[in-house]
Amino acid sequence: MFYRLEDGHGLPHDPFKAIVAPRPIGWISSVAHDGSVNLAPYSFFNAVSGKPPIVMFSSELRKDTLANVEETREFACNFVGEPLLKEMSASSASLPRGDSEFDFAHIEQAACHEIKAPRVKAAYACLECKVIKIMNLKDINDEPTNAWTVFGQVVGVHIAEEVMTDGRFDLEKAKPAARLGYKDYAVVRDIFELKRPGQA
Numbered sequence: 001m002f003y004r005l006e007d008g009h010g011l012p013h014d015p016f017k018a019i020v021a022p023r024p025i026g027w028i029s030s031v032a033h034d035g036s037v038n039l040a041p042y043s044f045f046n047a048v049s050g051k052p053p054i055v056m057f058s059s060e061l062r063k064d065t066l067a068n069v070e071e072t073r074e075f076a077c078n079f080v081g082e083p084l085l086k087e088m089s090a091s092s093a094s095l096p097r098g099d100s101e102f103d104f105a106h107i108e109q110a111a112c113h114e115i116k117a118p119r120v121k122a123a124y125a126c127l128e129c130k131v132i133k134i135m136n137l138k139d140i141n142d143e144p145t146n147a148w149t150v151f152g153q154v155v156g157v158h159i160a161e162e163v164m165t166d167g168r169f170d171l172e173k174a175k176p177a178a179r180l181g182y183k184d185y186a187v188v189r190d191i192f193e194l195k196r197p198g199q200a
């Protein structure tokens with residue numbers, strides 16, 4: 001099938017997010033000026049640069065995470081393995097601004113080193129980030145969209161000792177969760193090497 005966006009897909013549900021899958025989940029913790037903390041999952045999330053390491057996430061509509069990072073210009077991005085899936089989902093509840101999803105979803109927090117936002121203590125990894133840029137994306141007609149995209153440069157990295165094997169970050173141990181389309185998720189289990197042309 002093919003559809004032009006203007007004509008609509010004619011399906012029971014929009015397939016877009018199922019096509020762009022799997023998406024890593026950035027579980028974003030942040031703090032407001034008044035010190036209140038926030039935690040929420042974002043699957044419009046990815047790494048966009050390696051050197052320096054830069055990540056992005058995108059808020060559809062203005063949400064508490066966006067308001068916090070506008071105020072304090074920093075956030076932590078926690079990674080969700082299979083054991084934390086339920087807590088991650090619970091933390092997506094829409095709470096009044098200032099109420100902590102850490103408390104609501106009974107998630108233990110720990111201090112970050114370089115930023116004031118807390119991190120998820122049980123996450124297998126966490127990137128401490130400082131905001132580079134916040135953009136309200138414009139569409140092809142130069143009209144503002146509902147997407148607010150935040151770019152952050154990584155300034156500190158936490159890795160849980162139990163997911164390290166012989167100096168390598170061991171994804172078989174971390175078991176990263178990813179967002180698919182509809183209500184679906186995946187857990188990474190099938191890992192293999194593929195050499196690029198010219199690689200030994």
Ligand SMILES: Cc1cc2nc3c(=O)[nH]c(=O)nc-3n(C[C@H](O)[C@H](O)[C@H](O)COP(=O)(O)O)c2cc1C
Pocket residue numbers: 025038039040041042043044045058059060061063064065066088089091092093094095179
């Ligand atoms: C797995 C998952 C991924 C999500 N990804 C996004 C996303 O990329 N952008 C977004 O705006 N909301 C996303 N949401 C919804 C937000 O997590 C939800 O609106 C949350 O209440 C926002 O919290 P905040 O207002 O504290 O920032 C996602 C929810 C889940 C469960």
